[in-house]
Amino acid sequence: MTKDTKTQPSGHEEAPLRFLDQYLPYWLSQASYWISSEFHREVARTGLTFAEWRVLACLYGSSGETISTLCRLALIKQSTLSKLVKRLEVGNLTLRQSTEGDRRQTLVSLTTEGQVRIAGLVSKAQAHQREILRPFGEENSRALINTLQELVREHERSGLFDHDSVRPRR
Amino acid sequence: MTKDTKTQPSGHEEAPLRFLDQYLPYWLSQASYWISSEFHREVARTGLTFAEWRVLACLYGSSGETISTLCRLALIKQSTLSKLVKRLEVGNLTLRQSTEGDRRQTLVSLTTEGQVRIAGLVSKAQAHQREILRPFGEENSRALINTLQELVREHERSGLFDHDSVRPRR
DNA sequence: ATTTTTAATATGAAAATTCATATGAAAATT
DNA sequence: AATTTTCATATGAATTTTCATATTAAAAAT
Numbered sequence: 106m107t108k109d110t111k112t113q114p115s116g117h118e119e120a121p122l123r124f125l126d127q128y129l130p131y132w133l134s135q136a137s138y139w140i141s142s143e144f145h146r147e148v149a150r151t152g153l154t155f156a157e158w159r160v161l162a163c164l165y166g167s168s169g170e171t172i173s174t175l176c177r178l179a180l181i182k183q184s185t186l187s188k189l190v191k192r193l194e195v196g197n198l199t200l201r202q203s204t205e206g207d208r209r210q211t212l213v214s215l216t217t218e219g220q221v222r223i224a225g226l227v228s229k230a231q232a233h234q235r236e237i238l239r240p241f242g243e244e245n246s247r248a249l250i251n252t253l254q255e256l257v258r259e260h261e262r263s264g265l266f267d268h269d270s271v272r273p274r275r
Numbered sequence: 276m277t278k279d280t281k282t283q284p285s286g287h288e289e290a291p292l293r294f295l296d297q298y299l300p301y302w303l304s305q306a307s308y309w310i311s312s313e314f315h316r317e318v319a320r321t322g323l324t325f326a327e328w329r330v331l332a333c334l335y336g337s338s339g340e341t342i343s344t345l346c347r348l349a350l351i352k353q354s355t356l357s358k359l360v361k362r363l364e365v366g367n368l369t370l371r372q373s374t375e376g377d378r379r380q381t382l383v384s385l386t387t388e389g390q391v392r393i394a395g396l397v398s399k400a401q402a403h404q405r406e407i408l409r410p411f412g413e414e415n416s417r418a419l420i421n422t423l424q425e426l427v428r429e430h431e432r433s434g435l436f437d438h439d440s441v442r443p444r445r
Numbered sequence: 446a447t448t449t450t451t452a453a454t455a456t457g458a459a460a461a462t463t464c465a466t467a468t469g470a471a472a473a474t475t
Numbered sequence: 476a477a478t479t480t481t482c483a484t485a486t487g488a489a490t491t492t493t494c495a496t497a498t499t500a501a502a503a504a505t
Contacts, residue, residue: 129404130310132423137303138350139430180308209453209500253302260309379470379483
């Protein structure tokens with residue numbers, strides 16, 4: 106933060122070059138955070154929380170998703186999501202049905218009101234993305250998204266979703 | 276424009292190309308999430324939470340950071356961070372002093388125990404990153420990090436940190 | 446066909462986060 | 476030099492998230 110725009114360790118400078126400055130996960134979360142933050146304001150204007158927006162966005166254009174699929178898409182833990190969906194349902198934005206095939210599953214989908222409510226935001230989200238990517242040009246933008254997709258494909262599998270196997274402290 | 280790289284459909288056929296599939300913030304959060312998830316397990320093994328790891332990593336190699344700087348670095352809200360730091364302090368991992376210059380500020384730094392505790396994880400984090408980036412090669416890896424840094428530089432400013440100006444619902 | 450194991454979701458109690466605001470200190474204004 | 480405004484951090488109450496586990500159903504094993 107204190108140093109100029111240089112990114113290359115270029116040799117033996119004085120600049121302490123923190124561990125973080127070259128740490129990919131750090132920059133991924135920073136980029137993710139700041140980009141989302143901007144849109145966060147747009148979302149808040151509609152009276153939705155950001156997590157709610159995410160879930161609704163995942164349902165947009167879908168005829169219904171199970172709770173566990175939504176967990177992966179929206180990166181929300183199952184127990185959290187169950188409660189969030191309940192709130193959405195109370196607000197009449199989503200609908201809950203069980204599937205025919207597997208009656209353990211819950212299929213969540215948008216109500217008409219939910220669709221209306223979210224459609225405008227989706228357009229704004231797309232416009233926002235065009236705005237963000239404009240300085241990078243078509244080519245680089247595609248490259249960025251592709252790289253991210255590759256990263257995810259590579260690692261999605263290895264990281265089991267809920268960190269259930271991980272023992273927390275105490 | 277060939278999309279041989281097309282992503283996993285969520286379960287349905289005819290791949291209707293969901294909004295999400297081309298949405299940069301979605302892929303940023305997915306990439307950030309899965310990459311971090313892997314390391315999450317490593318962190319949990321040491322008895323630290325992920326947020327604690329982040330804060331400690333930010334302090335690593337630093338002689339002390341203010342609460343508000345840590346907020347930006349670790350992407351944690353101020354009130355949350357104040358409490359988290361208190362917990363770290365109780366666990367004797369960090370130290371709290373006030374600065375000479377500005378007595379409003381709190382300078383947080385690692386205790387010796389904290390340094391020891393975090394040093395191993397930092398090495399592992401770096402190894403993990405090399406692992407992640409290996410398939411992409413030097414060139415692409417640098418490009419990715421550079422792009423992310425540019426994104427952040429571009430947007431960090433516009434998104435005020437705490438979403439204080441944003442009115443939540445109800 | 447039972448029994449056992451695994452899977453999907455829900456839920457209560459505990460923990461962490463968030464909002465709103467308080468406190469104390471520096472900066473700016475008068 | 477008071478006074479007002481802004482800034483950095485802390486904190487209580489309310490909300491949300493998490494962990495642990497319950498519940499119900501499918502799948503696998505016996």
